[in-house]
Amino acid sequence: MQTFHDVACTVCGCVCDDLTLTFDGDRLTGDERACELARPWLYSLNEARPPVARLQGAEATLEKAIGEAATLLKGSRAPLIYGLSRSSTPGQRAAVSLADQIGAIIDTTASKGHGPSIMAIQEIGESTSTLGEVARRSDLVIFWGADPAQTHPRHFERYSIEPTSDLLPHGKEDRHVIVIDVHKTQTAAVADEVILVQEGRDFEMIAALRMLVRDPDCSPVVDCGVPLEQLRSLAKRMTECRYGAVFFGLGIASLHLGHLAVEALLELTADLNEKTRFIARRLRVSGDVSGADSVLCWQTGFPFGVDLSRGVPRFNPGEFTTEDLLERGEIDACLLVGSWNLPHLSKKALAFLQTLPLIVLDPPNALPPLVAPAVQFTTAVYGIHAPGTAYRMDEVPIPLRKLVDSPYPTDDDVLHAIAANLKGMADATA
Ligand code: SF4
Incomplete structure (x- = not known):
């Protein structure tokens, strides 16, 4: 048994950093100060053991899935990267870097929120x-x-x-x-x-x-x-x-x-x-949506809905925001860093998303995405399985610690691996 004090919770924008969690191996067995929203989410990690990677729903190796994700993005002329509000600073930085590399539009769940x-x-x-x-x-x-x-x-x-x-x-x-x-x-x-x-x-x-x-x-x-x-x-x-x-x-x-x-x-x-x-x-809803704003701002100058396809960042809500892009059918591949916000998209946007090559990165206890991904990764939870940083709703950065081991890579690891694979492809054809 191991007990950790002053653990930060990333389930909502309060990012309470006073929880006490007790683990038996990697299983949570006790908690103090976790609220009724946090407790079921934390305990659901005990049962959730999906494969590290899946291709068209079937278990695959991480290497194969990374290669397939890179191939899909390489074949795309108008990719979109969306989500990021339940990630952490390293994952958000990696997503912006990948968007810059492939000339994607990058947007966060703020476009459907604040x-x-x-x-x-x-x-x-x-x-x-x-x-x-x-x-x-x-x-x-x-x-x-x-x-x-x-x-x-x-x-x-x-x-x-x-x-x-x-x-x-x-x-x-x-x-x-x-x-x-x-x-x-x-x-x-x-x-x-x-x-x-x-x-x-x-x-x-x-x-x-x-x-x-x-x-x-x-x-x-x-x-x-x-x-x-x-x-x-x-x-x-x-x-x-x-x-x-x-x-x-x-x-x-x-x-x-x-x-x-x-x-x-x-x-x-x-x-x-x-x-x-x-x-x-x-009142920010999800645990690190303020972090997503902050990282996009310091990396691109803009907080959400940023188009990097022309080599310089362009910001225009309504033009480069996810629901609008999907409803107008203006993208041809999508990478979701967290699919939890999909139910907030319109039916029209979801129907178009269904037709696209889709890559999804989700934590182990995520609900199945509303649309079927071509490539799916299970990623470690920052603050439980990996260290990171979450920004509270008042933009105060709260450090997240690794508490227990996990078989899953972080979204930062997966995004960097996809970026390296794409670079390898580009170098091979140069
Ligand atoms: S869900 Fe929100 S209010 Fe509840 S413990 Fe976590 S951060 Fe605090």
């Missing part, structure tokens, strides 16, 4: 902070279009509601928690106040708040389903708090023209900083 928020941040900027700062200082916490009780079960305990500090010695009692959403969510149960906004009217509500923050006596006429007196009271609370934090989710970002709603929210946050300290942060 892509609109990233576009808004590019336009407006962001009033930011670490989650540690929120835990210590924030006496007003707002969850807007997000339900962390379901998606980030330990967010309240570690970062936003329960922590005590010298500034907030009574934890939750010293904070006012507001949920703004279109219906009562699970998170509403822990809130002091719930504000129900009419579906699709967040932009109008934010515009009214901006007016009320600037002039508390004005009476904006807005149709957002929230009574004016409730808006006035919210604006007052926002301006009078010592440190406000708004965590926003896909309830805003995935609206029609969601980037404009997020832009308005970031502008409201900037307005509030003329009166107090206020921050706005995205």
